[in-house]
Amino acid sequence: MRDVARLAGVSIATVSAVLTGKKPVSAELRGRIEEAMRALDYHPDHVARSLKMGSTNVVGMVIPDVTNPFFTELMQGAEEEARRCGMSVMLSNTDGDASIEHRQLNTLLAHRVDGILLSCADSFTPWERLERRKVPFVFFDRLPVGFQGAAVALDNRAAASEATSYLIGLGHRRIAIIAGSQKVSPGIARLEGFREAMEAAHLPVRTQYVRYGDFSIDGGYQSALELIALPSPPTAIFSCNNKMTLGLMRAMAEQKVPCPDAMSVIGFDDFEWSANFSPRLTTMGQPTRAMGRKAMEMLLDQINRTEDYVSPGTIMFDSQLNVRDSTAPPK
Amino acid sequence: MRDVARLAGVSIATVSAVLTGKKPVSAELRGRIEEAMRALDYHPDHVARSLKMGSTNVVGMVIPDVTNPFFTELMQGAEEEARRCGMSVMLSNTDGDASIEHRQLNTLLAHRVDGILLSCADSFTPWERLERRKVPFVFFDRLPVGFQGAAVALDNRAAASEATSYLIGLGHRRIAIIAGSQKVSPGIARLEGFREAMEAAHLPVRTQYVRYGDFSIDGGYQSALELIALPSPPTAIFSCNNKMTLGLMRAMAEQKVPCPDAMSVIGFDDFEWSANFSPRLTTMGQPTRAMGRKAMEMLLDQINRTEDYVSPGTIMFDSQLNVRDSTAPPK
DNA sequence: ATGAAAGCGCTAACAA
DNA sequence: TTGTTAGCGCTTTCAT
Numbered sequence: 187m188r189d190v191a192r193l194a195g196v197s198i199a200t201v202s203a204v205l206t207g208k209k210p211v212s213a214e215l216r217g218r219i220e221e222a223m224r225a226l227d228y229h230p231d232h233v234a235r236s237l238k239m240g241s242t243n244v245v246g247m248v249i250p251d252v253t254n255p256f257f258t259e260l261m262q263g264a265e266e267e268a269r270r271c272g273m274s275v276m277l278s279n280t281d282g283d284a285s286i287e288h289r290q291l292n293t294l295l296a297h298r299v300d301g302i303l304l305s306c307a308d309s310f311t312p313w314e315r316l317e318r319r320k321v322p323f324v325f326f327d328r329l330p331v332g333f334q335g336a337a338v339a340l341d342n343r344a345a346a347s348e349a350t351s352y353l354i355g356l357g358h359r360r361i362a363i364i365a366g367s368q369k370v371s372p373g374i375a376r377l378e379g380f381r382e383a384m385e386a387a388h389l390p391v392r393t394q395y396v397r398y399g400d401f402s403i404d405g406g407y408q409s410a411l412e413l414i415a416l417p418s419p420p421t422a423i424f425s426c427n428n429k430m431t432l433g434l435m436r437a438m439a440e441q442k443v444p445c446p447d448a449m450s451v452i453g454f455d456d457f458e459w460s461a462n463f464s465p466r467l468t469t470m471g472q473p474t475r476a477m478g479r480k481a482m483e484m485l486l487d488q489i490n491r492t493e494d495y496v497s498p499g500t501i502m503f504d505s506q507l508n509v510r511d512s513t514a515p516p517k
Numbered sequence: 518m519r520d521v522a523r524l525a526g527v528s529i530a531t532v533s534a535v536l537t538g539k540k541p542v543s544a545e546l547r548g549r550i551e552e553a554m555r556a557l558d559y560h561p562d563h564v565a566r567s568l569k570m571g572s573t574n575v576v577g578m579v580i581p582d583v584t585n586p587f588f589t590e591l592m593q594g595a596e597e598e599a600r601r602c603g604m605s606v607m608l609s610n611t612d613g614d615a616s617i618e619h620r621q622l623n624t625l626l627a628h629r630v631d632g633i634l635l636s637c638a639d640s641f642t643p644w645e646r647l648e649r650r651k652v653p654f655v656f657f658d659r660l661p662v663g664f665q666g667a668a669v670a671l672d673n674r675a676a677a678s679e680a681t682s683y684l685i686g687l688g689h690r691r692i693a694i695i696a697g698s699q700k701v702s703p704g705i706a707r708l709e710g711f712r713e714a715m716e717a718a719h720l721p722v723r724t725q726y727v728r729y730g731d732f733s734i735d736g737g738y739q740s741a742l743e744l745i746a747l748p749s750p751p752t753a754i755f756s757c758n759n760k761m762t763l764g765l766m767r768a769m770a771e772q773k774v775p776c777p778d779a780m781s782v783i784g785f786d787d788f789e790w791s792a793n794f795s796p797r798l799t800t801m802g803q804p805t806r807a808m809g810r811k812a813m814e815m816l817l818d819q820i821n822r823t824e825d826y827v828s829p830g831t832i833m834f835d836s837q838l839n840v841r842d843s844t845a846p847p848k
Numbered sequence: 849a850t851g852a853a854a855g856c857g858c859t860a861a862c863a864a
Numbered sequence: 865t866t867g868t869t870a871g872c873g874c875t876t877t878c879a880t
Contacts, residue, residue, distance in 0.1 A: 187873060197851045202875060209876095212849060227649070232627040233573060234873035236564045237856050244607070244628070252589045252596075253789075262583055265610055274624055276575070277608040279596055293605055296563040297575070318558070403789055429789070436793040458584075458734055458760070459790050462767040518857060528867045533859060540860090543865065565857035568872050 187228070194222040205230055236298065244274045245485060246294035247303040250282040250328065255457050256428060256474060257305070260326065263478025264303060271486055273300070282307050295319060301485045306330055308369045322488035326481040328370045329500070336488060337500040338481045340472050342372045345505035346379025346424070347386075349452050349470045352507060353422045354387045357515040358450065362395035362420035364409045364430050373401065376426045376454065395420055399430040406430025410437035414449075421449060421516040428455035435463065446514035456508055465511035477503050518559070525553040536561055567629065575605045576816060577625035578634040581613040581659065586788050587759060587805060588636070591657065594809025595634060602817055604631070613638050626650060632816045637661055639700045653819035657812040659701045660831070667819060668831040669812045671803050673703045676836035677710025677755070678717075680783050680801045683838060684753045685718045688846045689781065693726035693751035695740045695761050704732065707757045707785065726751055730761040737761025741768035745780075752780060752847040759786035766794065777845035787839055796842035808834050 191198040196215055203209035204219050211219075222228070236242040247264060249257045265275050276299060278290035287307040294302055301322040304311070309331045316323045325337035353361050363380045366373035377396075384391045394416060399405030406425060410433060413419060425431040431453035435445070443449050445465055453460065456471030484498060522529040527546055534540035535550050542550075553559070567573040578595060580588045596606050607630060609621035618638040625633055632653040635642070640662045647654045656668035684692050694711045697704035708727075715722045725747060730736030737756060741764060744750060756762040762784035766776070774780050776796055784791065787802030815829060 198874085199851055199853095199876080200849085203850085206875075210849065215850080229626065229650075231568075231629060231873055233564060233567045233629045234856090235875075237562075237568050237858090237872085238874045238876085240856075242564060252593055253586055255584055255586065258583045258589055262610065265583075265608075274607060274609075274628065276605060277596075278605075279593065295560060297605065298562060298564045319560075403793070432790055432793040435795065436797075439795040439797075459763055462734070462763040464766065464770040464795055466767075466770075529857090530859085530867055530869090531865090534866085537859075541865065546866080562857050565872090566859075568856090568874090569858050569860090571872075 187230075189226055190219065190222045190228050193226065194218040241300050241489075242298050243272060244276050244297065244299050245301045245303060245482070245489075246276045246278060246291075246297075246299040248278045248280060248287065248290055248294070248305065250280050250305055250307060252277070252279045254429065256455050256472070257327075259474035260305075260478035260481070263475035263480075264482040265478075266475075267479040267482040267486070273486070280307050284308055284311070287311065291316070295321065301489045303481055303485055306370070309371060309374075322485060322491075324481050324485045324488070326477060328372060331371070334499060336484050336497050338477050338484065339371070339500060339502060340477070340505055341502040342375035343379040343382065345454070345470050345472075346376035346426070347383040348379075348505065348507060349424055349454070350380045350383035351387070352468075352509075353424065353450065353452060353513065354383065354389065356422070356450065356513060358420075358422040359389060359516075360395070360418065360420045360422070361389070362397065362413050362423045364397050364399040364406055364413075364423060364425045364434060366399065366401040366426040366430070368398065373426065380424060399426070399433070401427050401429060403429045403433040403436075406433030407437050408433070410434040411441070414438070414441050414443055419449070422513070423449060423451050425451065425453045428453065428457055428460075431455075431460075431467065431469075435467075446512050447517065450513040450516070452513055456506075460508070461510065463512075467508075468510045468513040469508045471506045471508050473503055473506070518561075520557055521550065521553045521559050524557060525549040572631050572820075573629050574603060575607050575628065575630050576632045576634060576813070576820075577607045577609060577622075577628075577630040579609045579611060579618065579621055579625070579636065581611050581636055581638060583608070583610045585760065587786050587803070588658075590805035591636075591809035591812070594806035594811075595813040596809075597806075598810040598813040598817070604817070611638050615639055615642070618642065622647070626652065632820045634812055634816055637701070640702060640705075653816060653822075655812050655816045655819065657808060659703060662702070665830065667815050667828050669808050669815065670702070670831060670833060671808070671836055672833040673706035674710040674713065676785070676801050676803075677707035677757070678714040679710075679836065679838060680755055680785070681711045681714035682718070683799075683840075684755065684781065684783060684844065685714065685720065687753070687781065687844060689751075689753040690720060690847075691726070691749065691751045691753070692720070693728065693744050693754045695728050695730040695737055695744075695754060695756045695765060697730065697732040697757040697761070699729065704757065711755060730757070730764070732758050732760060734760045734764040734767075737764030738768050739764070741765040742772070745769070745772050745774055750780070753844070754780060754782050756782065756784045759784065759788055759791070762786075762791075762798065762800075766798075777843050778848065781844040781847070783844055787837075791839070792841065794843075799841045799844040800839045802837045802839050804834050804837070 280287040397409035456469040460467040611618040728740035787800040791798040
């Protein structure tokens with residue numbers, strides 16, 4: 187920058203002025219400066235700028251599983267919105283491990299990110315820490331218990347209830363659920379929604395029809411195997427996330443249980459492969475990209491907050507039922 | 518930091534010394550300083566450190582499509598390796614668009630990342646620019662034409678050849694390929710490998726059996742539809758990536774073409790859903806995580822290069838054939 | 849409209 | 865072993 191100033195025969199303050207564009211600079215000097223920049227192949231140093239300004243224009247995003255398309259679609263939405271506002275995203279993966287999460291947050295904080303988007307590893311993620319550090323943050327998808335601050339999530343309870351009701355409406359009575367991890371909010375809320383719909387229809391929730399698949403492929407696979415082996419197997423299964431549905435479908439194929447003829451399946455989360463599976467999967471979809479955009483939008487609002495900023499609390503999104511070929515009335 | 522120094526009754530240089538750990542500090546002062554840090558809830562500012570040191574401990578990773586599990590698995594490998602070495606990853610998505618790629622690179626460069634991992638949007642990505650800026654970089658998966666520098670990639674030609682040979686070995690003669698985009702290196706190399714294997718077996722490569730699916734689901738779907746509608750359809754199809762395979766399977770299910778009975782399918786890339794599809798998919802898999810780790814390792818080597826650093830050139834990985842249920846001898 | 853100078857939080861060379 | 869001090873490259877008052 188000094189070199190540019192010298193070559194253009196001006197002070198570095200003037201160079202800075204044309205860079206930021208906030209101060210008026212005469213057309214002549216501006217021209218000379220821009221040419222000097224080109225001649226020297228000068229590029230401003232964002233690090234120095236960050237130090238001076240106290241903000242980095244980077245936000246951190248913490249995700250339990252980068253290989254799950256649900257989270258990457260969310261990220262895509264968030265990144266789009268960030269880019270639109272001149273911000274960059276630093277991504278951290280936690281594998282759902284609280285200690286990795288802790289380290290990743292430290293790293294993000296050390297890098298002085300302007301804010302953090304966070305889907306927590308477990309319901310007891312200590313968000314007070316973020317508050318104490320005075321860094322803006324927004325939770326998405328997986329929220330800590332009792333958290334009242336800014337967050338975006340699906341109305342998981344309503345979604346699960348609707349999925350279950352759809353099965354009931356088809357005529358099913360023996361309905362099983364492969365529930366997700368009860369250590370994170372979506373896992374809990376979806377099981378609640380299932381119970382709610384069953385009770386509303388005066389249907390019993392039998393223990394043997396409630397399995398826990400831990401949101402993993404293998405969990406879904408094992409749970410399905412157990413369900414299929416039951417003396418009186420269910421005629422329909424509600425699987426609480428994409429990965430477990432994968433395991434479930436595999437188990438059914440292996441055990442030669444025709445879907446939907448012998449057993450209907452409704453999955454949670456909707457993805458590219460959902461519609462391309464055979465049978466094409468009926469699912470409860472989430473507006474992932476929109477949720478990602480919204481979360482980032484809320485975070486940026488918080489970062490640029492003015493005097494009269496009030497926390498928007500938790501924003502709930504609605505799910506969307508995609509009826510395809512894996513569900514049918516029971517025989 | 519000044520506050521910590523004051524509270525501990527030492528100079529900031531001493532505080533810095535305990536922080537970096539490079540200089541010896543007496544146990545007593547160290548204790549006092551650490552306590553002061555805790556008391557003040559002090560956290561070092563990485564931005565200031567970066568400015569002073571001239572390095573940020575951040576590397577940029579540029580990816581064409583975050584929602585493709587192939588790239589996210591690569592990223593997982595890269596991130597693991599980076600974390601092991603105390604580095605963080607800043608992720609950029611380009612959607613395979615050269616102009617977005619250009620902007621993302623600028624952002625990364627402005628943030629003074631220590632290095633860049635890059636899978637290019639098209640074969641003519643101007644990597645001279647990176648060279649001019651003197652930032653270490655390593656290409657992965659998609660390489661520019663004629664690039665001789667550090668890179669990691671699958672031996673796509675050999676992999677495609679092996680996949681095709683497997684089909685030939687099964688007894689197939691009418692073999693089609695759904696090729697990927699010919700604007701990026703893997704798309705080109707895989708088509709070459711296919712041709713190579715066909716010629717080696719003295720089999721004709723008929724124009725009508727060569728379709729281009731652009732690495733997208735819809736491309737795979739359309740190509741498959743055309744292939745199925747042929748007067749003399751192929752008895753086996755080689756699909757050049759995961760997304761196109763999805764579209765292909767969907768088309769076959771819709772058109773009621775039984776797989777593998779009427780048509781065998783071998784896909785490229787192996788994923789969670791490959792083994793859980795029905796039929797379970799035969800695939801050519803890539804060691805994605807290992808490739809990600811290796812790319813990052815090469816980048817870090819380059820960042821910490823010494824006098825006698827020599828570019829390792831392009832490192833080729835071998836693919837792995839996963840024989841499952843979507844391939845069988847022709848009827 | 850332009851420039852001089854202070855300082856963001858840190859590290860390291862040098863002095864003590 | 866510890867302290868003093870000069871910057872890293874930038875933005876921003878405050879003069880001019």
